Amino acid sequence: MMLSRVADSMFWMSRYIERAENIARFLDVNAFLHLDLGDTVEEQWDPLIAVTGDEDMFRERYGKATRDSVSKFLMFDDEYPNSIMSCLAGARENARIIREYISTAMWNEINKFYLMVQDAPREMSSEATSQFCEEVRLGAQLFVGVTDGTFSHGEGWHFARMGRLLERADKTSRILDVRYYLLLPTVSDVGTPLDIVQWSALLRCASALNMYRAQHGRISPSRIAEFLLLDADFPRAVRHCCDVADRSLRFITGTPAGTFRNNAEKRLGRLRAELDYTAIDDVFNEGFHEFIDRLQLRLNEVGEAIVENLLAPQKILQSQSQSQSQGSWHRRPMEQPE
């Protein structure tokens, strides 16, 4: 039993940390890609904005998408709710709301993590950017590790884990999308032979290269898509994320697996079942973008149902509601707290 308001903050604190980590991964995947491509192709930063950011907002504030402008937008723009800086501020603000509830070690890590991002120089070389993204990833993983090691694995912990995995499911699908969007603009291109190095870079940015190799051996784009979307065991795979989020949901509600008593359970259970019974060919038949777009929509619906069914009392806390994303996204907007 916990305060609904506290559960809400656990959920969002955790999501924001995961979001920051994934934004760092987005930046990394693109930077690596351009290193691998060398001078053969002009650097493409628009897709990163298209897939991960608010395109209108970006255009209005920065104009042309360059390495500099995109990095600034995604790393430090504190008016953009999904920048790494904003995510850390949001995570810390939620942690501050429940500081008495989380462990001291969790608070210390999140505060240090926030200060690290806040203190980082706003102008960075590409090496420094890469280093910074690495630190953000490590900071996020350290926080998760400290949470696991110092916070009782009860209801609150499950709210945090559920938030983290729903966020991760959404972001893994986006990372994959960046790559496909960039290199395979039409469905018919899927499956054409591409540089192994580039695909390896994608896997590495999802920390998935070794696990993929062990599972599938040779690099193949459709296998990679399969691995990152449908693998049951890889911790960043969408299906795995949905499985674990569902387990946490059921720990919280006490409803047995395979049944449902509210919309959150119904929607997540359905999504989980669909992923269990989908082959990668089905994905390509539907259309890769189309599948991912639908996936993101459904993840958002799960998030909404969780707010409605479990965190609803939060809705009356108008005075402290957190910022909403404005404007339209080229892709589905990332979820924001109520």
Next chain:
Amino acid sequence: MLFTNYDATSAYDEMFAKTGGPRRGTELLFDRLGKLTGVELQHYQNTAMATMRSLGITFNVYGHADGTEKIWPLDVIPRVIEHDEWRLVERGLKQRAMALNLFVNDIYNDQKCLRDGIVPRELIESCEVYRAQCQGLKPPKGIWTHISGTDLVRDKNGTIYVLEDNIRVPSGVSYVLENRAVMKRAFPRAFEGHAILPVEDYPERLLETLMHCAPDGVSDPCVVVWTPGIYNSAYFEHSSLARQMGVRLVQATDLVVHDERVHMRTTRGLARVDVIYRRIDDDFIDPTVFREDSVLGVPGLMDVYRNGGVTLCNAPGNGVGDDKAIYVFIPKLIQYYLGEDAILPNVPTYICENPKERAYVLEHLSSLVMKPTNASGGKGIVLGPRATRAELDEVRAAILEDPRNYIAQPMLQLSTVPTVVDQNVEGRHVDLRPFILYGKEIYVLPGGLTRVALRKGSMIVNSSQGGGSKDTWVLANKGH
């Protein structure tokens, strides 16, 4: 040498006697500090502040553009209180706490002290924070002032005075705990060889105090801390105390009255709350009783309280006891209720409500300190000797307009403690806020919060106005 040019003569210095040597009890600290260079001392100071920052030990300042959250300022040179002197202060504080509690209870029940003419009835009736709604209440165990913080100052002649009582929602205790913890981490060698009374058991004792006054018939009470929210100036403290006691921190929106009890909204439905350590003013407890325009309160809560279904700590209405015009009567009330002389003296105080005293105050504005009777945080205080002509005229008009709202006191020369200033040490003025818990017995936290005015010559110690703080050591060895 750090202390070569230290000036210990402009006020009573807590560390050095007028003759220049360390006072009894501070010899060892003097020896430890004396071995450091200014650069080394500054290094410890910087480490302490870096630790404060990385641990997120903060306070909020209203109306600041650069974010409301500020790092809590700690000066690494501790303020030492010698054992025997502390025992006297402690006895004085317990005596005062007991009398204050009896007074508040008397006001809301028999009003004997009014009938016997100890306190003028008009003063109570004109008191802004007197709550008629609390008349006739008998809180569990007869306790109204569970947690209090009494501000002490030491004047030039060395006498310790009570400057004011705080029995509504006194804050600062969490910083006593954090200061000690940060000091141990950042400046451990200062502690070597010292035996200092611990402060770390405060949260345990606070919880004990809160559980002690649970409603009748509740054996395993659910205790919560009620905060106005993260933008409140003392939010850090609310959160910190809840965490250290292991109880829930709630906001008004978490609470609801149902079935004649107070409950909190949880993910599993409603859960009953028995004791509320409220860190919110009376006005905002229950909009149906106190302030209808309040969005912060819990409708119906006062009814539950009045029927004994929940305990509020501190009790609503007890602000009548720390009204600055009532303050004058506390020594008399100690005599009246306890038959004892007050151990800790009051600062001589003029009540502007009294025509004779008002005339004196108006004649001597430029040498007195004028204080509103019901404000906190140093708001509205006018220091006569440092005020401009216009400020004096303003306070004169204010006193004439509403004399009940003002008292005046002579300007005290607060004592000084060596303080780190740019790789050097200079004396800065301090006060002291000890914390007192009124439960099964009365407990005084050893030491308390030493606040220090960081600007040279300044007597303003409030953290919202450039004040800092110091770890406060009460030496454990008798007759050290």
